[in-house]
Amino acid sequence: MSPDLAIVVAAVALPFIAAALTPLFFRVLGEGTGFAGSLVALSSFGLLASQYGDEGTVALEWIPSLDIALRFHVDGWALLFALLACGIGTLIFTYSPAYMHGESGLVRFYAALLAFMGSIVGVALAADLIAIFLFWELTSLCSFVLIGHYTADDSSQYAARMAMLITVGGGLFLLVGLLLLSIVAGDVVGPASAFDLAAMLEQPDAMAAALRDRGLFLPVLGLLAIGAGTKSAQVPLHFWLPNAMAAPTPVSAFLHSATMVKVGVYFIGRVRPMLVGPEWLFLFATLGLTTMTVCAIMAVAATDIKELLAYSTASHLGLMVAGFGFTSVYGAETGVFHLLNHALFKAALFLVAGIVAHEAGTREIDELGGLRHDLPVTAAITAVVALSMAGIPPFNGFYSKELLFEAAVEASHHHDIGLLGWLYPAVAVFGSIFTVLYSLKFLSLFFGERPADLGHVHRPPVTLLIPPAVLALLAAVVSVDPELAVEVIVQSGLEATAVDPHEMHVGIPTSFSPAVGMSAVTIGVGLLAFPAYGRLHDGIRAIPRTVPPIGANWWYDTIVDGLSDEGREFAEYVHNGLLRTYATWTLAATCTLALTGFVAAGAIAPTEFGLEVTLAIGLVLLVAVIGGLAVVTSDSHIAGVLTLSILGFMVAIFYILASAPDLALTQLVVETLVLVIFLLVIEEIPESDEIEVGRSVRDAVLSVGVGATAFVTVLVTTSARPDGPTDIARYYAEQAVPEGGGTNIVNVTLVDFRGFDTLGELAVVALASISILTLIVMRGRGDDGYPAARGNDGSPGEEPPTDDSRSDEPTDTQRDSQAAGGEDE
Amino acid sequence: MTAVVLAAAVGALFALGTFLLLRRDLVRVVWGLAIISQAANVYLLAMGGIAPATADSVPVLAGHGDHVPTTADPLVQALVLTAIVIGFGMTAFALVLSYRVYEEHGTLDVSELGDRER
Numbered sequence: 037m038s039p040d041l042a043i044v045v046a047a048v049a050l051p052f053i054a055a056a057l058t059p060l061f062f063r064v065l066g067e068g069t070g071f072a073g074s075l076v077a078l079s080s081f082g083l084l085a086s087q088y089g090d091e092g093t094v095a096l097e098w099i100p101s102l103d104i105a106l107r108f109h110v111d112g113w114a115l116l117f118a119l120l121a122c123g124i125g126t127l128i129f130t131y132s133p134a135y136m137h138g139e140s141g142l143v144r145f146y147a148a149l150l151a152f153m154g155s156i157v158g159v160a161l162a163a164d165l166i167a168i169f170l171f172w173e174l175t176s177l178c179s180f181v182l183i184g185h186y187t188a189d190d191s192s193q194y195a196a197r198m199a200m201l202i203t204v205g206g207g208l209f210l211l212v213g214l215l216l217l218s219i220v221a222g223d224v225v226g227p228a229s230a231f232d233l234a235a236m237l238e239q240p241d242a243m244a245a246a247l248r249d250r251g252l253f254l255p256v257l258g259l260l261a262i263g264a265g266t267k268s269a270q271v272p273l274h275f276w277l278p279n280a281m282a283a284p285t286p287v288s289a290f291l292h293s294a295t296m297v298k299v300g301v302y303f304i305g306r307v308r309p310m311l312v313g314p315e316w317l318f319l320f321a322t323l324g325l326t327t328m329t330v331c332a333i334m335a336v337a338a339t340d341i342k343e344l345l346a347y348s349t350a351s352h353l354g355l356m357v358a359g360f361g362f363t364s365v366y367g368a369e370t371g372v373f374h375l376l377n378h379a380l381f382k383a384a385l386f387l388v389a390g391i392v393a394h395e396a397g398t399r400e401i402d403e404l405g406g407l408r409h410d411l412p413v414t415a416a417i418t419a420v421v422a423l424s425m426a427g428i429p430p431f432n433g434f435y436s437k438e439l440l441f442e443a444a445v446e447a448s449h450h451h452d453i454g455l456l457g458w459l460y461p462a463v464a465v466f467g468s469i470f471t472v473l474y475s476l477k478f479l480s481l482f483f484g485e486r487p488a489d490l491g492h493v494h495r496p497p498v499t500l501l502i503p504p505a506v507l508a509l510l511a512a513v514v515s516v517d518p519e520l521a522v523e524v525i526v527q528s529g530l531e532a533t534a535v536d537p538h539e540m541h542v543g544i545p546t547s548f549s550p551a552v553g554m555s556a557v558t559i560g561v562g563l564l565a566f567p568a569y570g571r572l573h574d575g576i577r578a579i580p581r582t583v584p585p586i587g588a589n590w591w592y593d594t595i596v597d598g599l600s601d602e603g604r605e606f607a608e609y610v611h612n613g614l615l616r617t618y619a620t621w622t623l624a625a626t627c628t629l630a631l632t633g634f635v636a637a638g639a640i641a642p643t644e645f646g647l648e649v650t651l652a653i654g655l656v657l658l659v660a661v662i663g664g665l666a667v668v669t670s671d672s673h674i675a676g677v678l679t680l681s682i683l684g685f686m687v688a689i690f691y692i693l694a695s696a697p698d699l700a701l702t703q704l705v706v707e708t709l710v711l712v713i714f715l716l717v718i719e720e721i722p723e724s725d726e727i728e729v730g731r732s733v734r735d736a737v738l739s740v741g742v743g744a745t746a747f748v749t750v751l752v753t754t755s756a757r758p759d760g761p762t763d764i765a766r767y768y769a770e771q772a773v774p775e776g777g778g779t780n781i782v783n784v785t786l787v788d789f790r791g792f793d794t795l796g797e798l799a800v801v802a803l804a805s806i807s808i809l810t811l812i813v814m815r816g817r818g819d820d821g822y823p824a825a826r827g828n829d830g831s832p833g834e835e836p837p838t839d840d841s842r843s844d845e846p847t848d849t850q851r852d853s854q855a856a857g858g859e860d861e
Numbered sequence: 862m863t864a865v866v867l868a869a870a871v872g873a874l875f876a877l878g879t880f881l882l883l884r885r886d887l888v889r890v891v892w893g894l895a896i897i898s899q900a901a902n903v904y905l906l907a908m909g910g911i912a913p914a915t916a917d918s919v920p921v922l923a924g925h926g927d928h929v930p931t932t933a934d935p936l937v938q939a940l941v942l943t944a945i946v947i948g949f950g951m952t953a954f955a956l957v958l959s960y961r962v963y964e965e966h967g968t969l970d971v972s973e974l975g976d977r978e979r
Contacts, residue, residue, distance in 0.1 A: 614975035615890065616883050623879060649866045649911055657870040657903075664877040664896055673888055680892055683874075687899050694911045695918040695933040699941055706949040710895070713953055717960045721888060721969060735883040743876025750868035750904055757908065765909070765934045772922065772935075779922040781935035786942060797943045804950035811961045 112528020206266025268300030324358025472562025909934030
């Protein structure tokens, strides 16, 4: 059965509409707006759930002329992700009112959260490359607003800017990759569906072959990987995620663990059937396992519970990327299943961290302990989800980790990767040991001794407890009966992401296999090493202190600070308030770009040179240029204005000789008017003489450069002119009488064929005259308190307010001349 | 076919206009703008081809008959006509603006004005 367009669009649009209406909700409901959000999320969830089991593409026309449509593709993988977003969204909206109680900026908070949910559902369902990109960047924008929720807090603003820079920057790489993909897709699936990802995924092999033929396979793979890697916080661009923990905890749970950061993973899974191959394995398995290990180590070094969870999130994202990186079916199983498991346990853990921070008043790991007495329900929830995170059987995290081990072992069977065949499993185990360590550490907050200086810990309200409890319950269900989860959703997600999907089975292993051995080593070493956690923690923390460049943050700060300092210096240099500086830079840059463009395009080629003009035209132009020269060399304003007129009138004669009588008439009128206006104004302005030899030489060089560019441009463009009249010119000539009813083609063109252009021109002239009137008359109206000006107005009795900001008043003689000028005009 | 004479004239006018644009006297800057817009108009017209002037080449038809002779490009002429009028508006506005600047600040030296802004 194919999905229903109206329902799919409604599921995506509903959160956006609700976001727009948030101010209204807030006025009615106040802090209870969160519950309205839950309702919206639940509705979207219901709408999407009604499409469960369907598969197919539906399209809403958007830009038909470019074959861009708002296409939505519904399949198991899309539904898994979209339902997760809506489901966890419902819980987050239920959690938020109690957590955000008494905070300001709640309208913005809820609006951004709702818009984010709409974007994430959009990114999950979109089948059009442009729509994917737009929703993708929308999630980054919402994340920016939400991370920077505490607008008065510098660290929150810093974190928001960092997340924005990294994820939006990565999104631009993605855009280029998508455009390259669409270029190739135009040949394979037809130009009408060049942006249709669903159509491309229907013939993945043909797409891959075409990409390789065009030599675009590696560029596309790399660009998409950068986009996905920045979004999903892969090393070395992982550092924005721990900083993003400046956001309120519901945001961290929703965006920065369960959904937004998984968009990259989701997209990797989406394009996996098309791009999978040895390069894919090498790129994503390496990237994912590196991230998994590095971030797990960093999580052990964390001192703050949210920081620990943030690094752990990046580490688990690495696990999913690595899973999808392995080309065997186990790889896809890892990615899909762990996406679900991680969303369940990590969102719950963040919500638990929020409860701890809210009720105990601190997030420092050292200050917390023995919380089971104060928060018994929370402790039970934590036990389930933390052990799941550690990958301890029979909790659900164990199954997907087991699949990763299997995929890592299998890798060398599918490809000849030499040493890497050993390295991948070894690294997977090594990274997982740290996962066990930090998971146990998080769990130990609830056990052991209660620190003496930990104050009174309140009982959390029930709306804070329900969301993590629901998640923990779901995690427990998956733990007890993983086959159920597989049957319900994971299998259909697998079919969209695996190359050769077959029926998937998971469960507690009953016989020995390499993967079982790896799990045993991981858990065993993890448990044995746990007593040494403190020493490990200190040891890892000491590394970046001694060698700062090893931290990614250090690179970010150095580069961003360096760039903004450079930018400031550069701005002072080119943007110094002097008109001539601006003109110099603009003109020089334009000339350089134009000439470089001509050279790069090979446009400058020796062609036949023609005079094309009669002797008369040549002479007239010569006089015009001489007139221009006289303007430049004139030492008085009067001489300059008069010689400028010579130039103008010569151009009018040129128009006559070039068979353009209308232009000549207009030019003559305009030149006369300009001459009169110049003479009127110049009389009021004193001469200013300036002779600076050094500057003149520099200016002359630039002028010659500009002139040469213009010369070359005219040569290049006139030689590329089509012979004879163009189609459009012939059209205007032929249709002037039948359609316009006039014999003067230029006139008919202006007032008839292109009447709106002329209307625009009239608007410009009208604006110019209004501005001129304002500039001259408003001063005389006396908003500045000059006696002479007031005298003109004939209203001496009124005392206009004095403008204190005017510090540089003209001298008396200047005032007199101004008054005279006002009368003349 | 390339139009060397026109190219030379346009290039020369652009160079002269640029030189004026870089002067410190605001009135001369306005002149520079005027010269550059004249040169741009000549360039635009040249793109339509400069036909030797004959009775037929003027884009005004003899009557309401069926015969339409090959004329000079009417489209560029329409464009240039618009450009001339807009150039006039711009020059007049720039000039009055400089006048007002002089009234306010007592100088038309753009370097002094720029220093004052800082």
